Amino acid sequence: MPIEDRDDAYVLTHALAKDTLSRLRDVETTQVAFRKGLVKLGRICGYEIIDGAMETEYVSIQTPLAETTGERVKGLDNVVIINVLRAATPFVEGLLKAFPRAKQGVISAGRDEEAGMDDDGNFPITIDYVKLPEITEEDTVIVADPMLATGSTMCSVLDHILESNAEVDPAKLFVLSAVSAPDGLLRVAEEFPDVDLLTVSIDDYLDDDGYIVPGLGDAGDRAFRTT
Numbered sequence: 001m002p003i004e005d006r007d008d009a010y011v012l013t014h015a016l017a018k019d020t021l022s023r024l025r026d027v028e029t030t031q032v033a034f035r036k037g038l039v040k041l042g043r044i045c046g047y048e049i050i051d052g053a054m055e056t057e058y059v060s061i062q063t064p065l066a067e068t069t070g071e072r073v074k075g076l077d078n079v080v081i082i083n084v085l086r087a088a089t090p091f092v093e094g095l096l097k098a099f100p101r102a103k104q105g106v107i108s109a110g111r112d113e114e115a116g117m118d119d120d121g122n123f124p125i126t127i128d129y130v131k132l133p134e135i136t137e138e139d140t141v142i143v144a145d146p147m148l149a150t151g152s153t154m155c156s157v158l159d160h161i162l163e164s165n166a167e168v169d170p171a172k173l174f175v176l177s178a179v180s181a182p183d184g185l186l187r188v189a190e191e192f193p194d195v196d197l198l199t200v201s202i203d204d205y206l207d208d209d210g211y212i213v214p215g216l217g218d219a220g221d222r223a224f225r226t227t
Contacts, residue, residue, distance in 0.1 A: 002014040002015075002017075002048065002052075003048060003052040003053075003198070006202060008182070008185045008186055008189045008197065009180065009185045009189075009197040009198065009199050009202060010196060010197065010198045010199075011198075011199055011200070011201070011202060012044075012045060012048050012198065012199070012200045014044060014048055016044055017041060017044045017045065017048070017200050018200070018201075020037055020040050020041045020044065021041060021178060021179070021200050021201060021216075023037055024037045024038065024041070024178065024216050025214065025215075025216045027217070029222075031222065031223065031224075031225045034222045034223055035090045035223045035224075036090075038090040038091045038093075038094065038146060038178070038219070038223060039090045039091070039093045039094040039097075040094060041091065041094060041178055041200065042090070042091040042092060042093060042094020042095040042096075042097075042098075042144070043094035043095070043097040043098055044094070045094070045095065045098075045176055045198070045200070046094065046095040046096075046097065046098025046099055047098050049098070049140075049142065049174065049176075049198070050073055050076075050098060050099075053140070053172060053174075053196075054073050054074065054075055054076075054140065055073075055074045055075070056071045056072060056073055056074060057071065057072055057074050058070070058071055059071070059072050075138070075140055075171075076099065076101060077101055078136070078138045078139045078140060078171070079099045079101070079102040079103070079139065079140050079141075079142065080102060080103045080104070080105060080133060080135055080139050080140070080141045080142070080170070081095050081096065081099065081102045081103070081104050081105070081141075081142050081144060082104075082105045082106070082107060082132070082141065082142065082143040082144065082157070082161060083104065083105070083106045083107070083144060084107055084109055084143065084144065084145040084153065084154075084157055085106055085107065085108040085109070085129075086108070086220050086224065087145065087146050087147065087218075087219040087220035087223065088144045088145050088146060089223070090223055091144050091145075091146050091176075091178070092104070092144050095142065095144060095176075099142075103133040103134075103139075104133065105130075105131060105132035105133050105161075106129065106130075106131050107127065107129070107130050107131075107132075107157050107160060107161075108127065108128040108129040108130075109125055109126070109127045109128075109153050109156055109157050110125070110126055110128075110153065111123035111124065111125055111126075111150075111152055111153055111210070122150055122151075122152045123150060123152040123153075123210060124152075125152050125153055125156040127156060127157075127160065130160055130164075132160075132161065132164055132165075134165075135161075135164075135165045135168060135170050136168060136170070137168055137169060137170065137171060138170075138171055139170045139171060139172075140170065140171055140172040140173075140174070141161070141170045141172065141173045141174065142174045142176050143157060143158065143161065143173070143174065143175050143176065144176045144177075145157075145175075145176075145177055146177060146178040146179070146216075146219040147177060147178065147179055147180075147212060147215070147216075147219055148175065148177040148179075148180040148181065148184040148185065148188070148197075148199065149180075149181050149183075149184050149206060149210055149211065149212050150181070150183060150184050150187070150206065150210050151183065151184035151185070151186075151187035151188045151191075152187075154175060154184070154188050155187065155188060155191050155192070158175070158188070158191075158192050158195065162192075169194075172196065173194065173195050173196065174195070174196050174197075174198050175188060175195055175196070175197050175198065176198045176199070177197075177198075177199045177200075178199070178200050178201070178216070178219070179199065179200065179201045179203050179212055179215055179216055180197070180199040180201070180202050180203065180212070181202075181203055181205065181206045181212045182202060182203075182205070183205075183206055184206075185197055185199070185202065203215055
C-alpha cells in the first residue's frame with residue numbers, strides 16, 4: 001500500500017502522485033497545466049484514501065451468467081470534503097472524481113501576509129465565509145488544502161469544523177495536502193492529535209516569510225493566474 005507512516009504524517013508514495021507533484025513544482029508549468037495537475041493529484045489522493053483507509057464488504061452479485069460474490073467499498077456515501085478556499089478548489093475537483101457522492105463544505109480562510117509571521121512561526125488568520133454540511137459519526141471527513149505551511153490556517157479551519165460539530169466526532173478526519181512543511185505538520189499534530197495528516201511530500205523547511213521550500217509557489221496564484 002503506497003501510504004507510509006512518517007510519525008507526524010502519512011505520506012502518499014504512489015508513483016503517479018510523485019510524478020504529478022514534480023510537474024506542479026516546475027516553474028515552467030503553465031496555469032492550465034498547473035490547475036489540471038492539481039485536479040489529477042486530488043483524484044489520485046482520493047483513490048489512495050479509498051484503498052488505504054476505507055473498508056470493503058462482500059456482496060452477492062447476479063451477473064448475466066451466474067450469481068457470484070464481489071467486494072464493494074463501505075462508506076462512500078458517508079464522505080465529507082471541506083474545500084479551503086481558494087487554492088483547494090481544483091484539488092477538491094479531483095477528489096470528487098473519487099468521491100462523487102460526497103457532501104461538500106467550504107471555508108474561506110487566509111493568513112494576513114501584511115501582518116507577517118510572529119516569533120512562534122504563526123500568522124493571524126482571517127476567515128471570511130464558512131458553509132459546512134452536517135457531519136455524522138459515520139462520516140469520513142477530508143479537509144483539503146494543497147499547502148500546509150505554518151499550520152496557522154489549518155488549525156483555524158479545524159477549530160471551526162470541530163466547534164460546529166462539537167457533539168459529534170466523525171469516524172475519520174483527514175487533513176490532505178500536496179506539500180507540507182515539518183513545522184506545520186508538528187503544530188497541527190500537537191493541537192489536533194486525533195486528526196490524520198496525509199500529504200504527498202514533506203518538504204525541507206519554511207523560509208523567513210513562511211513559504212514552503214522547495215514548495216511549489218503560491219498554489220492559488222498559479223492555478224488562478226493572480227499575483
